[in-house]
Amino acid sequence: MILPRGRDETEEQRADRRWTELLQEVRVIQTGVQILFGFLLTVVFTARFTTLGTADRVIYAVTLLLGASTTGALVGTVTFHRLLAGHRLKPQTVLWAARLALVGVVLLLATVASALLLILRLALNDTVAPWVVAGLVAWFVLCWFVLPAWVLRRYSSSD
Template sequence: MSERYTRPREDEGERLDRQWNELLQELRLAQTGTQILFAFLLSIAFQQRFQDADAFTHTVFAVTLVTTALAMGLFLAPVSFHRIVFQQKVRDRMIPIADKLAAAGLVFLVAAIAGGLLLAIDVVLSRTVALIVDGVVLICFLLLWYVLPAWVKRNND
């Protein structure tokens, strides 16, 4: 029999503060990685070797750049949201919206990571191997980021 952690009783304001702080910590980590990936991608476009690449590489690059920008926008949206509604006493509505924005950002981040990986591996290995490796890594991400938490949640209820 597993013991469940029981949190000390919190009032509504304390619960909302804790949830907001937890979300901000998660967003800090996600934002940093996404911004580094975005900067890396921007630098690629101006390299001569990239200019000479084929249409497949350019398409993967464009999709990856856009998904990275969308992930970054979704991760930063809660900050903008908070600034606009600051001191409006809407934290109870803001947190669920910010949570959905962060979750959507993670979906785009998975796509961006897969695209960046495909771009890099396609340079050093054959395209077929690059697609296979990218697919395996993508499946690993999906299992770790979505399937495992869903399984734990289902078995914890």
């Protein structure tokens, strides 16, 4: 039995559906990013921060900047829509907002990796931490990018 491909919807209906889906995805990821960024903002005010060496302070600063960049990209998806709403550019808005959300996901990966590196350097040691972080980054890349790409290729090219 051959299943019909796609939906019976206009370009505008498709854009509306895709925007709703994108907004739900951003809501989920934005909550985690806000919590992570909030914790990062408080680290500098802890007593332990003053004992960090130069390398750990640099890692912290990079992590904080990555967290801010992640927040900017994800919030940017909403402001992108808000600024273009009413200009009859919904399909283009959804396309560009989705790209911005993907940039946010990549920045989130970098933020999480950097935060893990800082924490694991303090919890374990300088030698083990990079290897553990590399393994976790590989896991995230597999889950977030490789598997979806594989499914896309596996099921969309079989026409």
